[in-house]
Amino acid sequence: MLFSLMRGQKMSIVRINKVFSILVLLIAAICMFQPVMGADGTVSIAYRGSGGSYIGDTVILDGQNTAGNITFLRITGPGLPSEGVPIYDLNGKPGSGNSVEVNPDGTWKIAWYTSNIKAVEKMQTARYYVTAADLTHPEISSTTSLVMKKAEFYAKTTPNPATTDDYVSITGSSERGVSYVQIDVTDSSGKIYHTYTSPVSGSGYFNYGFHVDMQPGQYFVRVSNPAIKIPLQMDLTIASPQALISANTTPGIIPVSVATPAMNPVALPQNLPGTGTLTLASTPTGASVFLDSVMMGTTPMDLNNLPSGSHLIELKTPGYQPYSLQVTLTDGARVTLSPILQKTPSAIPLSPVTVLIGLIITGAIALIWRRM
Structure with a gap:
């Protein structure tokens, strides 16, 4: 009877070991195939307007992204690489784009200030194609077209x-x-x-x-x-x-007059009455700039002719903590922000090496348990 009880306990331990081993393999498989499972979803893009805009206008682009939390945008058309370039830099690296953060409800939106495009002189009156894709899974994408027209x-x-x-x-x-x-x-x-x-x-x-x-x-x-x-x-x-x-005089500081022959005063930046200028930079560069929850572009950039008053400024980039600040602009003022973004203390994605180390440790624990 004692022998039967010991044999039953041994068989129970064997079953536990088998179940434990199968469980370990399942966990490892889930970790290794997690990126593939995350590729499900769709990306859409649309523009707001009649389908034609003048170069220099503000074009509203928006859509949905259920595949990830960052959408990147690129443009192609006459005189531009077929792979597309960033919508804010027509001299940018082919295939690259400008990033837009996806909202918690899966939507994204950007106010595309075409007057701020680098190398805008490359654009002509023609049809251009803007592609939105998920940053992690660029194969999930959608494209829209619009006619950009040179003003007379x-x-x-x-x-x-x-x-x-x-x-x-x-x-x-x-x-x-x-x-x-x-x-x-x-x-x-x-x-x-x-x-x-x-x-x-x-x-x-x-x-x-x-x-x-x-x-x-x-x-x-x-x-x-x-x-x-x-x-x-x-x-x-x-x-x-x-x-x-x-x-140009800073409030509270008494200016000192210095006689300098033939020197003209520095002109102020062009601003409409009742507006101010916001100059933005960041470390690292390329952070998405949001003005009152609407994306305006990436750092570094100048935002001219902003209405006087209070504005919410947000800088966001993958891998770093968001930066936000409430800024008050006065008529004709220029405000400069150059924050150093802090890295996000988030978990590092599992790599095959991490999974392998986990399996070795788990196997060692199972071996020790079997010998006990």
Whole structure:
């Protein structure tokens, strides 16, 4: 009877060992095949609008991603690599893209400021294709198309504001094959102070400069051509040197006057009334920038003409803790943020080596248990 009891206990131990071994193998299999199981899901993309936008407009792109927590976007079209490039850098590495964080409900959204695209001069009036893919599983993707159109005139004035005796440069491009543009400088009443004619290159670009001899005040620069139905009109502020120096003075610090011959004051960045500028950088670079929960691009970047008031700024990048700060902008102010992002103390994904070490340790424990 004692022998039968010992034999039964031995068989029970053998069964336990077999069950334990099978359980270990199942756990190892789950760990090793977890990446494959995570590949289930879909990615979608859509744009908000009629299907056509001018280069320089803000295009809203959104969609869903049920395959992962990061969506990356790339664009292709005439003159761009077929693999696509980041939507904010047309000179970027082919096949790469800009990342957008997926919300907890599986949706994502980005405000694509096409005026901030690097190498935007590569874009022309044509149909472009934007692909959204999951960062971890790029084979799960979706593509939409939209027509990007060059405005009949695109131009900017530099510097703006300017001061008397400054040299103001007007650079831009023309959509159609015109040979020249007419530049008129007027005041708010419509009085024309100067009229200039600038040649336009075969590719549609022009560059013209003039010497400022008007009194401080608000003026307009109008660029036109008889072949273009709608002329372009831009604001030009002429300020006194003392006003610009006062604007650049830090509150609470008494400025020291230093006589420097032939030195013009530094012009402020161009901003519309009632707005400010936010300059963002981060370590590491390439963090996604969210302004009031809407993605604006990646660091480093400047956000111009932001409405005065309080804004929520968030910087997010995979592997690092999110950075958020409530920023208050005042009229004409420039705020600079350069945070160092902290790495996320999250668990490191299991690798085959980790699984192998786990199996060895588990086997050793099972062997010791069997000998006990």
